[in-house]
Amino acid sequence: MKPFTMNVIQIIQNIPEGRVMTYGQIAELAGSRRAARQVVRILHSLSRKHRLPWHRVVNAKGEIAIAEEESRMLQILYLNGEGVEVDAEGRVDLEAYRYHPASVAD
């Protein structure tokens, strides 16, 4: 498995409850600033296998990025359950909830 992929998995696993990160932020921390779409793919394909807290990942505007209704609702439910407020537009306050790790923790 590529280092980038492993970093992404690790970073996502390390997002604490009640905090969120954006795709671009994760990509940059994992070593490739323009790989936000790869983060998406990794999340989509490996979240189950690696027990990733996929619901703590939102886009650069703080919006729930999922279109599919069921998963979207689930994500909002999980976030609310951790104390993260999601508005009617499906947006969270990045200023308040964004997680800023200094580096990839091993």
Place this chain on the structure above:
DNA sequence: AGTGTGACTTGGG
């Protein structure tokens, strides 16, 4: 091999 496709991002207006 060529083309289309995103749970994206950024910069400009």
Place this chain on the structure above:
DNA sequence: ACCCAAGCCACAC
């Protein structure tokens, strides 16, 4: 704050 156009890059067909 919102909308749009370009850029991006691995992967599926």
